[in-house]
Amino acid sequence: MALLTLAATLLVPVIAVALFLRARPILAAVPLKDLLLSTAWHPLKGEFGFYPFIMGTLWVTAAAMILAVPPSLLTAIYLAEYAPAGFRAVAKPLIDLLAGIPSVVYGVWGMLTIVPFVEKTVAPVLNRSLGVLGLFRTDNPTGYGVLAGGLVLAVMVFPIIIAVAEEVIQAVPQGLREASLALGATRWQTIRNVVVRRAWPGVMAAVVLGLSRAFGETMAVLMVVGNVVQVPHSIFDAAYPLTALIANNYGEMMSIPLYDAALLCGALILLLIVLAFNTASRLVLVRFLRPG
Amino acid sequence: MTEPQIRIQDLNAWYGSAHALKGITAEIPARQITAIFGPSGCGKTTLLRSLNRLLEEVDGTWVTGEVWLDGIDIYGRGVDVTEVRTRVGMLAPKPFPLPMSIYDNVAYGRRIHGMHGRLDKGNGRNLDKMVERYLRAAGLWDEVQDRLHAPASGLSTGQQQRLCLARALAVEPEVLLCDEPTSALDPISAQRIEDQLVALKEEMTIVVVTHSLQQARRLADHVIFLWLGELVEAGPGDRVFQAPSDERTRAYLAGDVG
Amino acid sequence: MKWRRAKLVERFFQVLMIGSAAVVLGSLVLILATVVYKGISALNLDMLTQVPKGGYYMGKEGGILNAIVGSLYLAGGATALSLVFALPIALYLQFYAERSRFAELARLSLDVLWGVPSIVYGAFGFIIMLWLGMRASLLGGIIALAFLELPIMVRGMDEAIAMVPPALKEASYALGATRLETAVKVAVRQTAPGLLTAVLLAFGRGIGDAASVLFTAGYTDRLPDSLLSPAASLPLAVFFQLGTPFPAVQERAYASALVLTAIVLGLSLISRGLARRLNKHVIR
Numbered sequence: 001m002a003l004l005t006l007a008a009t010l011l012v013p014v015i016a017v018a019l020f021l022r023a024r025p026i027l028a029a030v031p032l033k034d035l036l037l038s039t040a041w042h043p044l045k046g047e048f049g050f051y052p053f054i055m056g057t058l059w060v061t062a063a064a065m066i067l068a069v070p071p072s073l074l075t076a077i078y079l080a081e082y083a084p085a086g087f088r089a090v091a092k093p094l095i096d097l098l099a100g101i102p103s104v105v106y107g108v109w110g111m112l113t114i115v116p117f118v119e120k121t122v123a124p125v126l127n128r129s130l131g132v133l134g135l136f137r138t139d140n141p142t143g144y145g146v147l148a149g150g151l152v153l154a155v156m157v158f159p160i161i162i163a164v165a166e167e168v169i170q171a172v173p174q175g176l177r178e179a180s181l182a183l184g185a186t187r188w189q190t191i192r193n194v195v196v197r198r199a200w201p202g203v204m205a206a207v208v209l210g211l212s213r214a215f216g217e218t219m220a221v222l223m224v225v226g227n228v229v230q231v232p233h234s235i236f237d238a239a240y241p242l243t244a245l246i247a248n249n250y251g252e253m254m255s256i257p258l259y260d261a262a263l264l265c266g267a268l269i270l271l272l273i274v275l276a277f278n279t280a281s282r283l284v285l286v287r288f289l290r291p292g
Numbered sequence: 293m294t295e296p297q298i299r300i301q302d303l304n305a306w307y308g309s310a311h312a313l314k315g316i317t318a319e320i321p322a323r324q325i326t327a328i329f330g331p332s333g334c335g336k337t338t339l340l341r342s343l344n345r346l347l348e349e350v351d352g353t354w355v356t357g358e359v360w361l362d363g364i365d366i367y368g369r370g371v372d373v374t375e376v377r378t379r380v381g382m383l384a385p386k387p388f389p390l391p392m393s394i395y396d397n398v399a400y401g402r403r404i405h406g407m408h409g410r411l412d413k414g415n416g417r418n419l420d421k422m423v424e425r426y427l428r429a430a431g432l433w434d435e436v437q438d439r440l441h442a443p444a445s446g447l448s449t450g451q452q453q454r455l456c457l458a459r460a461l462a463v464e465p466e467v468l469l470c471d472e473p474t475s476a477l478d479p480i481s482a483q484r485i486e487d488q489l490v491a492l493k494e495e496m497t498i499v500v501v502t503h504s505l506q507q508a509r510r511l512a513d514h515v516i517f518l519w520l521g522e523l524v525e526a527g528p529g530d531r532v533f534q535a536p537s538d539e540r541t542r543a544y545l546a547g548d549v550g
Numbered sequence: 551m552k553w554r555r556a557k558l559v560e561r562f563f564q565v566l567m568i569g570s571a572a573v574v575l576g577s578l579v580l581i582l583a584t585v586v587y588k589g590i591s592a593l594n595l596d597m598l599t600q601v602p603k604g605g606y607y608m609g610k611e612g613g614i615l616n617a618i619v620g621s622l623y624l625a626g627g628a629t630a631l632s633l634v635f636a637l638p639i640a641l642y643l644q645f646y647a648e649r650s651r652f653a654e655l656a657r658l659s660l661d662v663l664w665g666v667p668s669i670v671y672g673a674f675g676f677i678i679m680l681w682l683g684m685r686a687s688l689l690g691g692i693i694a695l696a697f698l699e700l701p702i703m704v705r706g707m708d709e710a711i712a713m714v715p716p717a718l719k720e721a722s723y724a725l726g727a728t729r730l731e732t733a734v735k736v737a738v739r740q741t742a743p744g745l746l747t748a749v750l751l752a753f754g755r756g757i758g759d760a761a762s763v764l765f766t767a768g769y770t771d772r773l774p775d776s777l778l779s780p781a782a783s784l785p786l787a788v789f790f791q792l793g794t795p796f797p798a799v800q801e802r803a804y805a806s807a808l809v810l811t812a813i814v815l816g817l818s819l820i821s822r823g824l825a826r827r828l829n830k831h832v833i834r
Contacts, residue, residue, distance in 0.1 A: 071573050106581070
């Protein structure tokens with residue numbers, strides 16, 4: 001049994017090494033700078049510039065986090081500090097349900113609801129009012145793009161941030177709240193100045209875990225983001241995140257030289273980033289939630 | 293005798309279905325130290341916490357009755373609970389310094405109420421002076437004056453409790469409630485807190501809950517003895533300790549029960 | 551006057567908080583409503599009991615049996631495989647390593663594994679397949695999914711076994727039982743509902759995953775006849791069939807989505823019910 005546990009512990013580095021070994025050919029063939037910064041993606045010609053995909057991932061993830069974090073934290077605070085016990089008992093399992101919905105189902109929902117919403121409602125309104133800022137301009141006639149991806153991902157990320165943040169806020173000792181209330185502070189003043197302040201590292205860890213999930217999500221985002229190889233300049237532009245790239249092209253992977261190495265290199269980059277985020281968050285949370 | 297600071301009228305409290313306070317009627321005299329004592333579970337802390345309405349912050353608690361503070365029933369309709377708590381301050385058994393610097397801890401009360409308004413009794417905008425004043429009143433100034441902006445968590449337990457005292461004083465309450473204020477402290481720190489409380493009674497009314505009879509004898513001008521949620525006896529400390537009128541009080545003081 | 555302002559600020563944020571909670575819960579309702587609405591009209595006996603006829607991209611007849619059976623085999627096999635490894639690991643962590651540095655490291659690794667994107671598991675599974683000379687098949691999918699499910703199962707089991715009061719463990723040792731005997735007889739029996747919950751949770755996660763089976767399990771419109779033949783899966787059924795221009799084929803996609811969601815939610819409800827039963831029977 002000890003050996004099995006050891007094996008499980010080593011699994012993460014093993015996966016990383018396995019990916020690295022298969023990705024080595026491309027790392028040898030193309031200088032790292034070009035791999036990461038070039039926008040030329042022509043596998044048939046042997047050109048593998050990951051830049052558009054890295055940017056695609058960053059844009060969609062950023063959109064998701066901006067949309068997800070405020071409502072998630074507010075909901076977590078509400079559940080931990082204000083909600084009556086009955087509401088909490090019902091709401092928490094329902095929010096967990098959100099976490100269990102498969103990503104393809106999110107994708108279907110995104111295609112049926114979010115994409116038309118962006119196309120017919122959000123884009124025209126924002127384009128007219130704020131189109132002056134490149135960020136909100138659109139030449140994209142469809143709703144498929146960064147914003148749609150961000151909206152769908154935001155909903156996927158809600159349950160993670162809410163669950164962890166709520167737990168961390170609950171863990172703040174009651175005596176601390178009472179100390180603030182006894183001075184005549186309102187509940188909200190207490191939450192803002194004392195509770196959240198004390199729980200801040202844990203709250204940040206919750207957000208980073210959500211970020212990590214958004215980063216690694218494949219199917220849902222793939223179905224709504226447009227999958228056009230370009231660097232996005234507006235939230236309505238189509239994008240092509242790294243995960244979607246790998247998923248869409250695994251079929252041709254083995255038939256074009258270096259393509260498999262390139263895609264697995266993409267997977268490696270993904271793994272390393274997610275690893276960094278998750279390890280940091282988990283370490284913070286372990287310290288934070290330790291009793292006493 | 294002058295008007296009592298607090299008049300408690302038929303106060304009842306429940307934790308769910310447990311009847312914790314049964315029809316308490318009592319008076320807390322102004323500018324004296326009143327000690328509430330009695331065996332474990334008799335309702336001392338419950339009674340104390342109903343005086344600044346902190347009791348209702350716990351789910352499932354229920355309070356009926358009246359508590360008159362200077363002519364206003366704090367449980368009356370339309371009374372702002374945060375205002376009650378600025379007039380009736382509290383010191384908890386275990387010090388909970390806020391997650392900020394020593395300076396910010398003391399200034400916290402003022403800051404959340406804004407520096408202007410009825411609390412600003414001529415001290416003007418000078419928060420520094422105010423912080424110093426209350427740290428002195430709590431007997432902590434000398435030890436922290438050169439590290440006011442260090443985190444409060446770095447202080448020893450005794451120092452933290454004095455910080456909590458300074459913090460409570462900084463909102464200038466009329467009444468200070470102390471819930472077993474020295475139970476977590478070493479004897480030297482405990483002594484310092486007791487000394488500060490005695491000095492403070494010149495300016496405010498103090499109510500102390502204690503499980504130590506010796507502490508009650510040392511500090512109290514007036515005492516209230518509770519037994520299983522009922523008020524058994526109340527009166528000047530000397531009289532009650534020397535000549536208790538109720539059998540239960542006599543038994544508890546003699547150590548026969550408790 | 552500052553109090554009034556503080557009260558107003560509090561009211562403002564209370565409104566925002568309730569609004570946020572409404573958005574979160576509303577999204578859940580919207581998603582479920584969409585899935586049910588689109589899928590229910592496509593759901594009929596034929597859909598559930600037949601395989602697609604005329605190819606899964608184009609054929610208008612038949613149903614999604616290939617995907618249903620494929621998914622059950624994939625997730626079932628993966629869960630069984632994962633269980634073989636997860637239970638010993640969980641028992642080891644709780645009974646042998648307990649609070650040691652190694653246990654902390656192991657738990658951290660497992661938590662990190664839990665967060666690894668499923669497409670990375672798919673890529674890893676793919677590499678293993680190449681190494682073993684396998685082609686996209688049921689077995690390949692099972693291996694990739696087993697890796698995905700392992701951290702979920704171990705974590706769930708770890709938490710379930712942790713609920714056994716230490717006094718019970720000590721009583722067992724005091725009676726002369728070895729650690730292994732205690733682990734198996736006392737803990738497993740006491741926590742059987744909790745362990746089952748962990749297994750169901752992992753199964754639910756596995757059946758819903760697309761990215762890891764994408765590379766490794768292949769796809770087909772037939773039922774898998776052996777471990778080495780490709781297998782369809784509900785998530786991929788949704789994905790592939792949604793992409794076609796034929797409405798009839800898209801109908802199959804919606805039906806698949808509904809069936810998949812129903813399975814996952816059903817499992818979630820069952821495991822929640824089990825968790826409640828666990829709390830009733832635990833000796834305190």
